[in-house]
Amino acid sequence: MERKRTFRDRVKKVGPGAIVAAAIIGPGTVATASHVGAKFGYALIWALIFSIVATMFLQEMVTRLGVISRKDLSTILREEFSNPVLKWGTIVLIISAIVIGSAAYEAGNIVGGALGMVAITGLPSNVMAITIGLISGVLLWIGKYKIIERVFIGLIFLMTISFVLSAIVIQPDIMAILKKGLVPTVSDGNVLFIISLIGTTLVPYTLFLQSSTVQERFKGEKDLKDSRFDVILTMTICGIISISIVITAAAAFPIGTGIDNPSEMADQLKPLLGSWAKYVFAIGIFSAGISSSMTAPLAAAYATAGALGWKKDLRSAKFRMVWMGILLIGVIFATLGYDPIQLIVFSQYANGLILPIIVLFLLFAMNNRNHLRKHVNPFWMNLITSIIFLMTITLAFLSFDIL
Numbered sequence: 001m002e003r004k005r006t007f008r009d010r011v012k013k014v015g016p017g018a019i020v021a022a023a024i025i026g027p028g029t030v031a032t033a034s035h036v037g038a039k040f041g042y043a044l045i046w047a048l049i050f051s052i053v054a055t056m057f058l059q060e061m062v063t064r065l066g067v068i069s070r071k072d073l074s075t076i077l078r079e080e081f082s083n084p085v086l087k088w089g090t091i092v093l094i095i096s097a098i099v100i101g102s103a104a105y106e107a108g109n110i111v112g113g114a115l116g117m118v119a120i121t122g123l124p125s126n127v128m129a130i131t132i133g134l135i136s137g138v139l140l141w142i143g144k145y146k147i148i149e150r151v152f153i154g155l156i157f158l159m160t161i162s163f164v165l166s167a168i169v170i171q172p173d174i175m176a177i178l179k180k181g182l183v184p185t186v187s188d189g190n191v192l193f194i195i196s197l198i199g200t201t202l203v204p205y206t207l208f209l210q211s212s213t214v215q216e217r218f219k220g221e222k223d224l225k226d227s228r229f230d231v232i233l234t235m236t237i238c239g240i241i242s243i244s245i246v247i248t249a250a251a252a253f254p255i256g257t258g259i260d261n262p263s264e265m266a267d268q269l270k271p272l273l274g275s276w277a278k279y280v281f282a283i284g285i286f287s288a289g290i291s292s293s294m295t296a297p298l299a300a301a302y303a304t305a306g307a308l309g310w311k312k313d314l315r316s317a318k319f320r321m322v323w324m325g326i327l328l329i330g331v332i333f334a335t336l337g338y339d340p341i342q343l344i345v346f347s348q349y350a351n352g353l354i355l356p357i358i359v360l361f362l363l364f365a366m367n368n369r370n371h372l373r374k375h376v377n378p379f380w381m382n383l384i385t386s387i388i389f390l391m392t393i394t395l396a397f398l399s400f401d402i403l
Contacts, residue, residue, distance in 0.1 A: 010230075013226040015149040020206045022155050026105070037247065038249040045181030046182055052201060052239035065362075074303045075306040094306075098300060101204070102296040105296050109296060110334040140298065163244040165280060172248075209299040293330060296330075363382065363386070
């Protein structure tokens with residue numbers, strides 16, 4: 001008889017969720033959360049909580065899909081259609097949105113990580129960008145999932161310490177957070193920022209990444225509870241980190257302030273942390289940048305391998321070819337001094353277009369008994385997923401100024 005797993009046992013099995021959490025908490029999230037906190041104070045914390053909960057539901061579903069079916073999301077989508085036109089249309093959609101989107105984000109990821117390193121070392125950003133590219137490349141080239149997983153767990157730990165510590169020492173008004181941050185308010189002035197907060201959390205490529213990496217850690221139905229614990233714990237930590245950044249910016253700046261660079265918050269923390277302020281926050285920014293600079297290429301490689309039916313081997317030539325291409329694009333744009341903002345805006349539009357489609361496909365896949373047997377979605381889960389789908393459709397329309 002198998003002994004009952006303790007909390008400590010389940011924590012030891014945490015891994016894939018940490019990779020996804022590290023992907024979500026990238027420089028874009030740090031910048032968006034910082035800007036929202038400085039501009040609106042605590043008022044939009046509710047939107048961040050909503051997006052984290054929605055992400056948790058979607059990640060649980062792709063986790064269940066990967067653990068039970070032993071197939072990743074891109075493979076499932078490719079196999080859903082027997083019609084060649086629909087099949088190849090799906091493949092092109094996955095590769096164009098996920099791979100191109102990942103490449104667009106990669107430049108911002110590397111620039112963000114370099115920003116943190118520049119604050120610590122004082123070296124030129126070009127040198128730091130190349131250094132981050134080399135570190136990411138070496139770790140991915142090693143091709144050992146357990147090593148990669150431990151690196152991400154360590155980076156999440158660094159981000160948690162850096163950003164949560166900053167939020168604590170800034171001594172925020174707890175009652176104001178409860179009164180203003182947890183009450184949903186939507187207006188013409190904040191709707192685009194709500195979209196930004198949700199968009200920086202509900203990232204399509206993380207769904208492909210999670211459905212692939214869970215197969216490396218969890219081996220079947222017996223590990224289903226552990227895999228769900230992994231999602232819940234890591235997404236909760238992800239939410240805590242994001243909310244900490246909003247709180248720090250809200251407490252450090254007068255409401256309505258615009259932040260061009262999230263490292264500006266280090267200056268506001270100096271009266272409390274002294275000269276250590278820039279190091280504490282810079283370590284968090286660096287961790288966010290280097291973690292995302294690894295996950296974007298990894299997600300693109302997994303999605304491409306599943307869509308084209310390649311073997312998903314971290315050491316295979318085709319797999320390496322994809323992530324190396326994404327990483328190289330990011331390093332080139334980061335070192336040549338190009339502003340990655342336009343690329344990131346493009347990728348956000350691509351994500352806004354594909355996310356509702358992916359959620360809809362996922363909804364159908366999660367009700368396919370051929371893949372999931374008795375683990376298909378219950379009614380209440382289908383209802384919540386339908387609400388999330390409607391939300392993503394609305395966000396897509398708002399992003400394209402249709403509504």
